[in-house]
Amino acid sequence: MIRHAALFTGYELRKSFSNPVWPLFGLIQPVLYLLMFAPLLKTMTPGGTTVDALRMFTPAAMLMIAVFGALFSGFGLIADLRNGSLERHAVSPAWRPAIVLGRVAKDMVMLVLQAVLVLVVAFAMGVRIGVVELVLMLLLMAATGLFASSLSQGLALTVRDENGMSQTLNMFTLPLMLLAGLLVPIAFAPSWMRFLAPANPLYHAVEAGRALFHGRPADPSVPIAFGVFVALAALTTMWSMRALRKIAG
Structure with missing residues (x-):
């Protein structure tokens, strides 16, 4: 099982890096957010410094990578479904769940690379975080990315159409971002948005991430988010995995 999952992970990584443009853009985009958007938040932070703004925005940027970097990964699965390669993999002697797990593991590798780059830039700009808090933040990012990637794969196998999938995702991404307080903390939102925010799972991850970057690993938001x-x-x-079994007949 592990061998099959590792083989599919390597196969997906080779496909991703065969065209380095997309991985490069995926790595650069979060850094641009950090460099160009975080300074805009200086007036919204208690200290009013760039470091205070980065301490608030860096965990949000990492979770933004985890969710929206993995949430659109299912489009490649639809392409494989259309050209017949997915069915060939599904009826092969390989362990079927490894087909999905390999794609999810590939997304996790990409998320780790992006997270490391974001953290290096944040550290260079003066942000500091304890070892325990850093480990918890990376684990939270991994759990969030695992959810987003698995959701994307399941949605792709269910919808099986790029247009239908893009419309579904686009309908939910903007409310998901705004009600999570990713770009601007939800404390600055109207009262009705603050009331709805706890119903958004991503809100709990963002709150936990900010608590960790402020050195509060025991904050109640952390176990709730996990x-x-x-x-x-x-x-x-x-x-x-169940959707894949249906494809394989």
């Missing part, structure tokens, strides 16, 4: 996203990741992973 509980929410571990459960969601397990559900979406099972859903994507």
